[in-house]
Amino acid sequence: MKVELSRRKFLQGSVALSVLGGSLASVPTLWAKEKPSSNNTIVATLCEMCVNKCAAFAYVEDGIVKKLNPNPLFPKSKNMLCARGDAGIHALYDPDRLKYPLIRIGKKGSGEFKRATWDEAYEAILHGTDKFQGLKQILDEEENNRSTIGFCAGEGMGEHTYKQFMGDLLGSKNFINHSSICLQTTIAGYTLTLGSYGKADLENANYVIMAGANRAEAILTPDTMDMFKRTRGRGLKLIVLDPRYTNTAIHADKWLGIKVGTDLAFVLALTYVVIKEVLYNKDFVEKNVDHFETYKKHILTNNYTPEWAEKITGVDAHEITKIARDFMANAPRAVYYQGRRTAWSKQDFQLRRAQAIFTALGGGIDVKGGIVFGKKLYLHSHSVEVPTYTTNKRRIDRNEASIVGKNGTWIGFRNMIVEDRTPYPVRAFFSYKQNPMQSVPNVAKTKTMLEKMDLVVTIDTMPSDTVMMSDVILPECTYFEREDPVKSFGGTQPAIVLRNKVLDPMYETKAVFDILKGLSEKISRPLFDIAAKYDEYIQEEIEDSGADAIYEDDGYNFNNAYEQTQEEINEEIITSTYGEEAYETLKEKGVFYPNMDKYFKKISENEYQYYPEDKKYYTTPGGEKIDVQDTCIDEKAIAALKKNLGTRSGRVECYLSSMIKKKVDPMPVWRDELYSEAPKGMFKFITGRDAKHTQNSTTNNIMLLDIMKENYLWINKAQADEKGISHGDWVSVKSSIGEVKIKAYPTIKIIPDVVFYVHGFGSESTGLTFGHRNGASDNLIIEDTVETVFGSAAMHETVVDVRKV
């Protein structure tokens, strides 16, 4: 009978949808402020299916989110939602969502939990249960060294709130986020060389080299929309370097199947040609490039010729020469695209530096069609009273690489714990919206790390593999069910956006802000008492003013940070700078920028104007920095480093003398000893993205599985034929650390000696109805190799054996 019930319900729904009518209105209707009927609302929200934060309108009917449509007002997302954005509804209505707090009752990792109230969950975090220890015991035993609590966070608008709680209020120094398994080396390379990562102006660039970047399948707004309307002879000449013939490559004027991990040699050879033939922008170089002569000499004396590079990269020397010439012929509207992904090789940092310098040689910096820095609309930050502890030790992984910022090195941090190399015990681990069990290379080690913890707490929406390893699970609501901190997006067309709450949290879930607020109420005082027991500074303060006063006034009562609601904080931040009207606009339309009502125009059904051409911020002489959308690197740390080098002038840095004492090459140099080819018969394993899924976060999204069911192993067709592997055959892929079984996709779209599959599949969590053991996880076989500058995971250094099974 359930069948019937469900059917009938469905029919009701579809009838209702067509009756709803008016609410599924066009944007012009919205502008006319037509009030939708009582049961139907349209809420301006921001997508959280990946990091882009595209603006969307949620159509809510009788309390059900029926449809998400792109919000055309946001200059960054430009009136689009990708497949994942459209499928956001299925993140909200995922049947496997974490619905209420859970406390572990079985063996760790067994997946045996009991349902708990929020109070019981907080209580368990504080006092532990018979299965695990609580914070009170741990901190007491560690004499209030708050850094004994490690914590990690995935990218998101709540990351700051969480980090503030764990780092500033609770006091732990051991924070790790996605930087070191993401684009840390790229951001750092560009920031140290150009002063900022910047943004490639693909709306106006005439010549773009994309190496490894895959904007068709790793969608980035607005780059993806900007460039693919201009490829194929429509203004943007595109050169793609990738071992795979990606969907980006199919749009390219030239695809070069470069060997894995050799990009640096390619860039150095381009630089060689440009310098040798004096093709660079002499005026720009003279004015804006520091140590150019040193660099010039370095390139020439090392003889980074195209012929030299051909041997390493497999790219034809003539092709290299031609690209170098064409690039400079199109400069300054020519960009060696920065790229936005994890470090590939051990030489990744130098690769990014070389790319940045190469682009600079053409003058394509801070100029229309080049790498631009744009403008960011000011929003003041919301500050809270931060307590002081003297007992907290420094982060454990600070010596795991030459430069370790506040975001740490995931592999370094984890391996120290696994290998018992920590200067003090790290006994508790908090994870928010991150899934290191799938995202950090060498899953076995991550598992060991979590097993060694006396307390693991996770805050998430889905029962990921990491969540299954926890002691206490705190269910967060999805992005539809909360208002997040207002955010400003810089760029040539800056805007401020607000993620409005579409509906109240379902089940017993809460926004991370409210989760931390609840936790604060439970743990602030008991932890303060422990701090008072061991921290001499606090003891002195108490002697002076009394315990209660110190607790209340000096930030030890975390509750003070949550007196205002998120909504109130947002209202205050927005109105204080832009006034009431801006706030109302953000509540209603989700997007605001000065003069929006004047500038924003519908040109055609498919095109909008956000800023008039003369109002766009292509060149920002003040060197205003663009804020990259996810703060992969501690910008302050980088800025400090830059200051030491004395490059506040904004000159392009060819030579970083400060690197020498950190045992890092001051200039990009190719090091043979850091590169090796795959032994004969073996394959280099590479990983990457697909436009239909976001990392490991959507592999239980049924709508996305509908368009891409599982991942397949790309293997060169000829080599597959040799091995007798045909389409859909099961193959075993084995590295030194693990083995997976996956279906094969023999294709001409990948060069020989390389195999690939998309990241994110192969979840082991039994809590995922659709994602459980579907496809293969890449980090089961990717070795935990790090590049030594930042301790970032070098993900393309693993060699694998492929066999038919």
Added chain:
Amino acid sequence: MNYAMSLDYQSCIDCKACEVACKEENGVQLGADKQRIWVTQIEKSIFGQPFVALHPSQCNHCLDAPCVDVCPTGSSYFAEGGIVMTDKDLCILCKGCMEACPYDARFVDDTHVAVDKCSFCYETRLVHGEVSTACQATCPTKVRLLGDIDDEESDLVKMLKERKFYVLKEEEKTVPKLFYLLPEHDDYYAMNSVDPDTKIYTWDTFKPIIEKAKAKRKPQWKKIIL
């Protein structure tokens, strides 16, 4: 009113946003086979170099649609605006329309035990005066453009006056209304993504074909009752 759609398919990146937007908007059945719209791939090797053509497509809303003629109950019908619609309540599941369609645009919606297909988002958009579809709106590179080809001033007709285009399986004489815009500046892609013998049209050469077919079929256009 005569709705049609142009597809600047050279901009397609196979992100499948259109497929998902379509399913979410129209409550389409789940399943890889249950697609109102789709993006296909053709993967081949040209002189040792890989080549991939991406083709977004859907129901062509043919002016002279064979799927309507075969329907025994009028479940499949021509609607005002030149849209080929299906009335699921009338469908006896004879599947004749699926056999008649040269574009594989139809499938069985198991939840209604009836044939389903693209409706140009009539129920959710056109009926409210919004000349757009879910697939068009969501597309990152704005491949699709829905418009009224009776209106010479519409964005669509303006586009068709500017660009050369072709239609699918013209030899089936269905007078389809998905206009594939020929890549203008990428001859290689143009040449390899469509049969070189395909007839290339301009608005002036195609308009008479439309008018003839419309004159023949217009009397059959019915009012849509939702």
Added chain:
Amino acid sequence: MEKNHPINFHLNSVGLKTLLTDKMMIIAYLFLALAAFGVIEMIYERYFLLSATAFDAGLNPGNRDVANAMKEAVFGHGGEVKREAPWSLYIVSYMYMIYVGSGIIFLVAMAELFEIEIIVKPAAGFLTLGLGMLFAGLFTIMMDLNVLNVHWMLLSPQYGSGMWLMMPLYMVYIPLVILEIYLILNHQKEWIKKVAFMIIVVGVLVEFVEFYVQAKLFDMNSARHLWTTYPILPLYFMVSSFAASLAIMGLYAYLVCKSQILMHTLERGALYFVLALGAYEAIAYLFIDKKWAEIILFGSFKYYFYLYILLAVIIPFALLFKHYLNKYFKLVASLSIIVGTFLGKMIFVYGGNAYPMSDRFGVGFEKYGEYEEVKEVIFFMPPLSEIAIVIGSIGVILFIFRVADLFFSVSVVEDKN
């Protein structure tokens, strides 16, 4: 069994026990049981299996049934009807039963008209057999359709549709046949002649209309070139059907009438049609669109095609072309034609869908997902329920024939006159 009035048209009194224990009835029941199994399976899958749409998760948040339905939708076998091959075994069986059944009726009517005594004598039996096949065909097609909506055929008629024309056709045709059977059993000799003449005229007309409509049914699918390029499609349908009709009548003559002479006569007739069929196929493939012809003659359908020619043409020809008196030869020839022509219909229906519609741009078959394989030929195994219903429909023939026989003694060949 006992008859009240063996000669005049009367209702025999048949006990429930007979109906239950009669050998032929038991066989009919077995087939019908198989059909019932298929029908139940089909109804379950079509009407009761939970299928999920994009809205369901939102309408039933956290519902495990919906979750399972969604999983089945995405990871399962993909539903009853495959979009690339919508017509399947149901249609094959429907075509076969209808054509061969009406072929029998047509041939018997002709015999009546031309007073071919040997066929006229057991006419009632033949006609009942034909009628049984018509009903078996209608049964399969009803199982293929969504019966809940079939009333729209009456309420919302579309006169131009081949599919719709089927309905008025059989509404005229079937009563006509029943009328004739009635008249034969009533021994209204003169009437028979007159009515038979009328039936012949109407019947032949209807027959041609039927074959025309059936051909139209396929021919309207302009995209499936196998069907549109088959030369004079109605003729092909007639030829292959008459071959099978005669084979079945031959089998009937052997099993029911136990008349070798009758069988012999019928098999002679079958031979001519078998030859015509062979000649027809040989010529037809000169005209058939080569995309389809290649798949059928040289591609993945080739073995089925060879088998079809072997069974439907070569074996019967070899066994029948000389006047072998061995009845087993004729029996084998009959069976071979019956199976062979069925296979022929299968190749016709499945073959029509074999060439994928996905070559929309003329540059090769398209695949719908990066990791999908390109389909160059379309073929799907029909589900078990469908196979059960099709085989089980033989039970409908047996049941109708036997019930009519038990009550009205249709098989009795009266020699009085």
